[in-house]
Amino acid sequence: MTESLVHSVNWNIDYKVNLGRAWSRFLVSLRDDRVILGTTCGSCDKTYVPPQAYCEACYEPMDAWVEVPPTGTLEAATIAQHAFQGGPPAPYAIGAIALDGTDTLFIHLISGIDLSDQENARTLLRRGTRVRAVWSQERTGSIRDIDHFAPVG
Amino acid sequence: MRNHAAVAGVGLTATTSPGRQTASKTELCQEAVDRALAHSGLRRAEIDAVVVGNIDGFEATSTAGRTIVPALGLAPGTSVYIVNTGGTTGGGVFNLAASLVRGGEAERVLCVGPSTFDGPVDLQAVINTALPVAMEQPLGIDGVHVGGMFAAAYQSRYGVADEVLELCAAQQREHAAKNPYAHIRKPLPPETAATPITTPLTLGMVCPVSSGATAVVVTTETIARRLDRNPVVRIAAYGSVADTHLGTGRHDFSSCEVLALLADRIYKDAGIMDPRRELDVLEIFSPYAPMQLILLEDLGMCGRGEAPHLVRDGSLHVDGDLPTNLSGGPHSTNPGVAAQLAPVAYIALQLMGQAAGGVQVAEARRGLAHSTGSAWWQFHTLAILEKTE
Numbered sequence: 001m002t003e004s005l006v007h008s009v010n011w012n013i014d015y016k017v018n019l020g021r022a023w024s025r026f027l028v029s030l031r032d033d034r035v036i037l038g039t040t041c042g043s044c045d046k047t048y049v050p051p052q053a054y055c056e057a058c059y060e061p062m063d064a065w066v067e068v069p070p071t072g073t074l075e076a077a078t079i080a081q082h083a084f085q086g087g088p089p090a091p092y093a094i095g096a097i098a099l100d101g102t103d104t105l106f107i108h109l110i111s112g113i114d115l116s117d118q119e120n121a122r123t124l125l126r127r128g129t130r131v132r133a134v135w136s137q138e139r140t141g142s143i144r145d146i147d148h149f150a151p152v153g
Numbered sequence: 154m155r156n157h158a159a160v161a162g163v164g165l166t167a168t169t170s171p172g173r174q175t176a177s178k179t180e181l182c183q184e185a186v187d188r189a190l191a192h193s194g195l196r197r198a199e200i201d202a203v204v205v206g207n208i209d210g211f212e213a214t215s216t217a218g219r220t221i222v223p224a225l226g227l228a229p230g231t232s233v234y235i236v237n238t239g240g241t242t243g244g245g246v247f248n249l250a251a252s253l254v255r256g257g258e259a260e261r262v263l264c265v266g267p268s269t270f271d272g273p274v275d276l277q278a279v280i281n282t283a284l285p286v287a288m289e290q291p292l293g294i295d296g297v298h299v300g301g302m303f304a305a306a307y308q309s310r311y312g313v314a315d316e317v318l319e320l321c322a323a324q325q326r327e328h329a330a331k332n333p334y335a336h337i338r339k340p341l342p343p344e345t346a347a348t349p350i351t352t353p354l355t356l357g358m359v360c361p362v363s364s365g366a367t368a369v370v371v372t373t374e375t376i377a378r379r380l381d382r383n384p385v386v387r388i389a390a391y392g393s394v395a396d397t398h399l400g401t402g403r404h405d406f407s408s409c410e411v412l413a414l415l416a417d418r419i420y421k422d423a424g425i426m427d428p429r430r431e432l433d434v435l436e437i438f439s440p441y442a443p444m445q446l447i448l449l450e451d452l453g454m455c456g457r458g459e460a461p462h463l464v465r466d467g468s469l470h471v472d473g474d475l476p477t478n479l480s481g482g483p484h485s486t487n488p489g490v491a492a493q494l495a496p497v498a499y500i501a502l503q504l505m506g507q508a509a510g511g512v513q514v515a516e517a518r519r520g521l522a523h524s525t526g527s528a529w530w531q532f533h534t535l536a537i538l539e540k541t542e
């Protein structure tokens with residue numbers, strides 16, 4: 001049996017992605033006004049956050065913009081114990097949040113509790129927990145302009 | 154009368170970890186293809202189309218098909234098709250082959266499921282690129298977190314204990330122990346299995362990163378009958394479906410609504426009224442063991458929140474009334490596209506009466522193969538295979 005060789009291959013490629021009108025308006029509003037915007041479908045009355053240009057259910061154009069409160073209810077969360085290349089340091093928690101007045105689940109980081117005590121954190125992040133957005137000090141027009149959502153009350 | 158598409162032969166390689174693998178991706182595909190052709194009785198030169206699966210970002214070259222296809226010794230002029238739909242690539246390869254045969258575009262189609270994960274140093278960093286740009290990639294989400302989110306949502310909605318999730322893992326590993334093609338064939342030591350990954354998932358519930366390849370030969374029922382090598386396995390129905398790309402577009406993570414829609418359509422095509430009774434064997438794509446619960450419910454095998462009973466009462470074993478993932482599934486063996494094509498191969502072997510490792514289901518006549526993947530399990534494929542007399 002001959003020796004089995006392995007070569008290291010590295011890709012390091014930069015991209016510029018056009019986010020489009022709906023997502024640009026959404027992120028600019030986070031950055032400049034600390035306001036979460038959604039779009040509402042005139043046909044089925046569903047509100048989407050992040051906003052979309054067209055309703056995914058009806059394919060109707062959505063030009064009704066609504067301000068959504070920075071509060072919601074946790075549908076589910078997972079507490080990650082391991083970091084990966086390019087990701088946040090562990091432990092960190094990802095949640096699916098039903099923002100008040102919306103029909104979608106908003107995915108974001110959940111923090112503001114002690115995540116190192118995993119079992120206690122699981123209890124605190126159970127379904128139905130009320131959460132509120134915590135804004136970043138430095139805002140750049142990114143989804144991380146909301147630093148995370150924290151349990152309230 | 155329609156000349157149905159049929160499975161003529163399948164080829165699986167042994168699997169190991171990418172670190173222990175001594176063959177290249179191309180060499181693994183050559184081995185799987187050789188086995189599938191030998192199993193079918195077809196000669197290489199008779200193949201008129203080849204379908205190869207690929208997933209962007211994993212390959213250190215953008216399309217595996219262009220390195221693999223020329224190495225398969227096929228006749229000049231063989232049609233080439235590449236499928237690239239994340240976690241359903243392998244299922245999509247098979248569905249496309251069935252379509253080509255049914256539509257009369259080709260008569261003998263080779264399906265190739267390469268070994269996808271040999272290469273990336275940090276697999277989760279690659280999977281993260283499959284999540285929506287700008288909205289979800291920056292949040293540190295990869296495949297295992299999607300698995301964790303679904304399991305957490307299911308658990309909290311139906312009040313399911315961690316022990317049930319552990320049992321899902323233990324049962325699939327028990328099946329893998331009998332499968333000569335499986336990668337993890339021994340249970341992990343309990344303290345290793347309990348290592349937290351992302352709640353509620355522990356190391357024991359999460360798939361390994363595997364290396365291996367799968368190939369399947371699809372032909373017409375007439376040709377399969379003429380070959381007379383194996384019992385004829387008809388592709389009775391197949392299809393695929395897509396959900397929204399954004400996790401944020403979902404309303405619920407305790408089910409996959411689009412899979413339920415797809416299942417209804419496929420059962421109708423196959424003339425199935427009661428899937429629980431009319432399907433004899435299932436291979437469903439659950440790299441994170443607890444996914445099984447959600448998928449069984451979406452597939453109509455029981456009501457919402459009832460799947461833990463199927464796990465607890467032994468229904469999913471070889472002697473149960475709903476044998477599921479007797480191969481051990483991707484939870485024990487996950488070489489990417491090869492693993493997504495494997496459910497079709499294992500179901501075909503069951504229906505041919507050739508299941509390895511003592512897991513042959515008595516009088517298996519009809520089976521279901523499933524694959525899923527991409528961000529938030531956006532895509533699903535299903536195929537129903539039937540032994541014909």
Ligand SMILES: [Zn+2]
Pocket residue numbers: 041042043044045046055056057058059060
């Ligand atoms: Zn609408």
